[in-house]
Amino acid sequence: MPSPSPSTSPVRQYSQPSPFLRLPPELRLQIYGLLVLPRKETDLLPSWAKVHSSTQDYFDYEAKRHGTDLPLSANLTNPTLMIRTLDPGSYRQMIPAHKPIPVRSQYAVRCDRFRSACKSTTYHCINNPRLEDHLGLLRVNKQIHFEAAELLYSSYTFDFDTHVEAIVPFLSDLTPFARSSIKSIRVVKRALAYEKEFDRCEWSTALRYLTSTSTALNLHKLELGIVAGRPGTNGWDRVPRYSAEYFRDCHMDGEEGMEWMQYLLEIRGLQELDVKAVVEHCPPATNSNAMAKYVRFSASVEDGFARFLRDKLVVVPVVA
Structure with missing residues (x-):
């Protein structure tokens, strides 16, 4: 640097x-x-x-x-x-x-x-x-x-994958001008069904820093990966999807396991949001209600969930 x-x-x-x-x-x-x-x-x-x-x-x-x-x-x-x-x-x-x-x-x-x-x-x-x-x-x-x-700083996407604990020290080591020049960041949210308390703390700390006015970030693009569970050989073939309207109506940041959304939804001024499912194998949805809900959410990541986030976070340009 x-x-x-x-x-x-x-x-x-x-x-x-x-x-x-x-x-x-x-x-x-x-x-x-x-x-x-x-x-x-x-x-x-x-x-x-x-x-x-x-x-x-x-x-x-x-x-x-x-x-x-x-x-x-x-x-x-x-x-x-x-x-x-x-x-x-x-x-x-x-x-x-x-x-x-x-x-x-x-x-x-x-x-x-x-x-x-x-x-x-x-x-x-x-x-x-x-x-x-x-x-x-x-x-x-x-x-x-x-x-x-x-x-230099506006041309690269800074990719942290799931290493969100590195976000605060990395950005804090930059000068205020360098930090304000960064336009694009990529992060991956770990699997919600297996999330631990320290995962929540790491994510909350990173997102609070990214959205703090004192950090002076001016992000234009966020690449967000969500670890999505796909069970068995049939995957999501018969799994019902959540719609964007469902996510808008159910107050996602208050849902159990979705507390991380509280800080994500505070990001402002994005011009582009790329939401991708990072797919991994998981147990069948019949194992528990929590797993069934996670599988259904996973099947909705690139559809209803992505549309919900874009509606919330992306600034629509005004056409003169």
Whole structure:
């Protein structure tokens, strides 16, 4: 991440501007893009060392291109940086001995098999596009810092998957200007039927931070994954779906197991919301009423639930 930026507004004019700053803004942005954005689809491939920490990661590290053994390449039109919680104690091993350890906030995670013990660790970008040698650009002067930093942070989607405990420390370590430049975030909500009290606390803490006015985020896009249970071989074939009207009428944030909705519904100003079901196997709906309700909700994630959230969170542009 770049060094702390000045708290003042960007300086737009100099008495004797350099030849570079006399270039049209669109040309300067093209030059910045060559330095802070990925050039090839393979620049954003994740590391093949899976992250095993306090939470299951629903990103598919082993996804292949259709019909080949080649890794699935990144989408350069929507470049994504994957921020993950590290295994406690492994961070120092990832930094070469001759390099200083970056200063990052530490936080506690539940890390043993049964998630009963807490240890301190930090976050890490698992698909680092290797921009470190170019970030000196952000220290040239105020104007270049603001122009390049805004392009850098507004161009990437910051993907936390289920590692929501990393959201607060990661965003807190950024400068206010860098934080306000972020436009797109991706998170995944863990399976509701198996949610624990500490899951609720982690999610509530992250969402309260994202929606706080003091955080000064200005999100335009949210990618929301919901872990959805699909039982047996027939899946959701005969499972009735909940409609958007059902979700509007039943006060979702007050439903048992849906308390996390309270903070999600406080997000304002979205221009785009992408809701996806992250499908995993679950027991049959006949096991219990709670499981039947979860399976029905899961079948509705990309239909009624997605339409309900878009109606609540997405700002409809006014046509003149």
